[in-house]
């Protein structure tokens with residue numbers, strides 16, 4: 003099981019839907035609005051990958067879902083100047099969580115199709131990634147993506163496939 007986290011409106015649902023459609027999966031996303039989680043099943047080369055999206059509003063409860071999690075996809079909206087540094091703080095609190103000490107992280111800078119987005123380096127500065135990387139042991143893979151143009155889709159799928 004992989005978790006997909008990030009602030010409200012950062013683009014998690016649309017990105018996960020795009021990953022599903024590309025692989026022609028006939029299972030539709032089951033939504034459980036009461037607890038604010040969505041389950042996605044993605045089929046790559048006949049292997050099934052389950053991803054649970056947790057909404058940004060429930061970030062105080064995210065850690066309830068950390069047990070046994072090996073992979074985290076963290077989605078940041080690169081076009082949202084107001085949200086981006088808060089997204090970095092939130093990312094740091096989950097990376098520093100003891101239950102995720104062995105987890106692999108994929109940081110997705112999404113909405114890269116938007117003209118007024120932050121460029122990769124600016125976004126990483128605002129997220130304080132340089133500072134984090136000195137303090138954390140986990141590997142963080144960084145990908146630029148867009149659910150509209152499909153940018154980053156192959157990178158995300160191959161990260162999911164990696165053991």
Ligand SMILES: Nc1nc2c(ncn2[C@@H]2O[C@H](COP(=O)(O)OP(=O)(O)O)[C@@H](O)[C@H]2O)c(=O)[nH]1
Nearest residue numbers: 010011012013014015016017112113148149150
């Ligand atoms: N331009 C653009 N808009 C996006 C992209 N991804 C999501 N959005 C829009 O951002 C809003 C929030 O997306 P959603 O996936 O629901 O965010 P979530 O709250 O993280 O699940 C919606 O209006 C989407 O259409 C993207 O890659 N590019």
Ligand SMILES: [Mg+2]
Nearest residue numbers: 014015055057
């Ligand atoms: Mg969502």
